[in-house]
Structure formats: structure tokens, C-alpha cells
Amino acid sequence: MPLRQDDPTISDDTALWRAIPNSQVCREDDGTERPESWALQSDDNEVSAWIATETDLEQLKARFPHFRISEFTAGQVRECRNIVARDPTEGDASHVVVCPLTGKTKAQIRKDARRLAAKVRILLE
Secondary structure (H helix, E strand, O other), X not given: OOOOOOOOXXXXXXXXXXXXXXXXXXXXXXXXXXXXXXXXXXXXXXXXXXXXXXXOHHHHHHHXXXXXEEEEEHHHHHHOOEEEEXXXXXXXXXXXXXXXXXXXXXXXXXXXXXXXXXXXXXXXX
């Protein structure tokens, strides 16, 4: 895995979308939905997302038909001690990865994923 650097051209108010499996969405007592924290973690410490203004929501939904689309900002990612790095994939320049800051322990990564999950908004279907 290459060492990722935070991309300063992605402003804090940039909306990011992430596809989350229905099984990783929980409902709070007040009826609001949010992702489970493990929906924002991965074994390789890189979580895929897309810059909302650079992609199409309907295409993303079609690409992930049994998933929910969540939204958060690059600033929220950074508040939780993570970075946002561009990671263009074939035919998709809007793809980014969210990664923990270098040196974080697994416990810190889990804690910060819980903090970010509390900030994430699940988009209506």
C-alpha cells in the first residue's frame, strides 16, 4: 500500500459519498440511520468514497444496488484524524480513499471510525 498524503485541493466542505451495505446501517432510537463504525474501516486502512460533485448519485446507486449511500465531508474526515487522498480508478476520477493518519494504533482507528460514523448522514433512497 502506498503512503497516502492528504490532498489539500479537497476542501473541508467537500461532500463525500460512500456506499455502505444495508447490514452495516443501524437505526437510532429517534429513527435516524447511521453506519456502523466498521463500515468506515478496512483491513488495509483505506476506505473508498467518491467526491459528490464529481460523480452521479444514480450511477453510484446502480453500481452498488444493495447498498445505502452515506454522506460526510472531508472536514469531518479530518476532524477524526484521517486524511482524504485522491485515488482515481479506471474511468472514475472522483474516487478517493479515507485513511488514518500515520502512526495511529488499531484502537485509535476504531475510536475515530466511531466518531466519524456519528457524523455521517445516510441519504434517503
